[in-house]
Amino acid sequence: MSMNSVGRPTRPTLVATLPGAIPATLGGGRGLLQDEGLIFEREGWDSSGVDLPEPSQDASDLGDMVRAAPIGLPGLSEPEAMRHYVRLSQKNHAIDLALYPLGSCTMKHNPRLNEKMARLPGFADVHPLQPQSMVQGALELMDQLAHWLMTLTGMSAVAMSPKAGAHGELCGLLAIRAAHEARGDARKRVLVPTSAHGTNPATAAFVGYEVEEIAQTADGRVDIADLAAKLGPDVAAIMVTNPNTCGLFERDVIQIAELVHAAGAYFYCDGANFNAIVGRVRPGDLGVDAMHINLHKTFSTPHGGGGPGSGPVVLSAALAPFAPTPFVVKRGGSYELVEYREGEAAQAFGRLCAFHGQMGMYVRALSYMLSHGADGLKQVAEDAVLNANYIKARLSGVMSAAFEGPCMHEALFDDHWLEGTGITTLDFAKAMIDEGFHPMTMYFPLVVHGAMLIEPTETESKAELDRFCDVLLLLAGAAKAGDVERFKGAPFHAPTRRLDETLAARRPRLRWRPELSTNVAAE
Ligand SMILES: *Cc1c(COP(=O)(O)O)cnc(C)c1O
16 A cells, blocks of 8 residues: 555555446436436426415506416425525536636636625625715725736726626727727728637627738747738737737737737737736736736636626727726725726727626635735746646647647647547547546637647646546547547536537527527527
8 A cells, every 4th residue: 555745545546447337327316416407397387485475455456467377487495496406516517626627718716715805795785876985995996906907917007897808808999999090090900810719800800890810830829921911001900819829928929019010000919818927927018008807717706607707908008098988096085986087088989888897806806816915926827837837748748739848828739649549539528527527628729630728727736737637648548549438428427428519509409498488499
């Protein structure tokens, strides 16, 4: 038996157990986990989970607004409702269960301190229409967060209200369009590298620009010659992700900025990967004009179901006057939300959303920053890069890395190493689910064949990274040894087997109880 450094027996790692022919359970359960269907599939739609008193008056004064048919909601008691949601949650993966290696998504631990701060009644219970004199603390917090975002990026202004990365891109491009229009210089094209996140060309097209692709060099960076050839007086902006979606730092970023500015265009940087450089590099020093920051990535606020996103956009001095309203300013000891800052012409494109953005996320992000401090934030970037390179080094012997040399915060592999096995990137990812790991990002970036993009983030310990790498190496060994069965039908152990994604996309079934739902089925 092996021992650890304090003389305790260590658990034998990774005993590879294949179930062989294990009989299916009779009732659909699985080792203390009961099967749970959708709420729409349950009986009991006419019952109610609570007893309500009969109305004391009849409803005749409501006229034709009286409901003619039951409202059509499932009736559950409190324990039934609790169990329904807890059972569903057990079918799901979460960052609190295991490493979540989705490249480009930065799925890192959400510190509980942030949650505690966000639940303080003074922050949690404020209303956007409350008088400003009553929410001075909330405004001060927004001002402080804005200060730190500008300090960390070396930029002149920040628009706080965008509610996600993609919304931030929209904000940045609307500010760029407003700046061009203010000069009477309507431009038509936006340049986007082939490795760009899909939201970049989508945003540019949404704002009304023509999107033109810039080629990539063999070592995964923007092709400067192609950029220079495509720049012209009708180019409004370039959108570049840095570090890029191949997990590489754009070495020529200053030259890119100079070329773009010489053509009278603006440099939009997709800052979703700021996690890899925060505290080490200030995008403002690189010549960036606008960049969104995903608070739900870099600053650890929860993604998706855990809370809404937040994508503040930092702006250079050139674009600052075009930031959307409102702004928090401090006047004579108190904070105010104003439409325009003094001395600035009212050139912005207006508001991006009704109120001021995601207050709960601001509290979490500032808590994260203050609990790390300047040195801690720098270490975040360093550890994120170290962790990705550790994975890259451990797996490179077996899996083929897409690019040579060290990476930034994500390690990118292609499917070259699977050639001749009959196993695809998708099969490999599905087999990871059986082993208890959420798959990495697959088939993105598009420029890499069968891409597998792994982002561990800085919050994983060496032990967790080793656990992940050990499993991937075992799986890779099985793939190379021709154990095709393990991959082709995977996942075998997950709550649902492999889905027909093509059918789901082509013929989505959006209506479970057609007689109750107003959803339009797309059949
Ligand atoms: C996540 C991401 C986005 C989009 O951000 P959302 O908050 O999901 O809208 C854009 N670009 C890159 C590179 C990303 O990783």
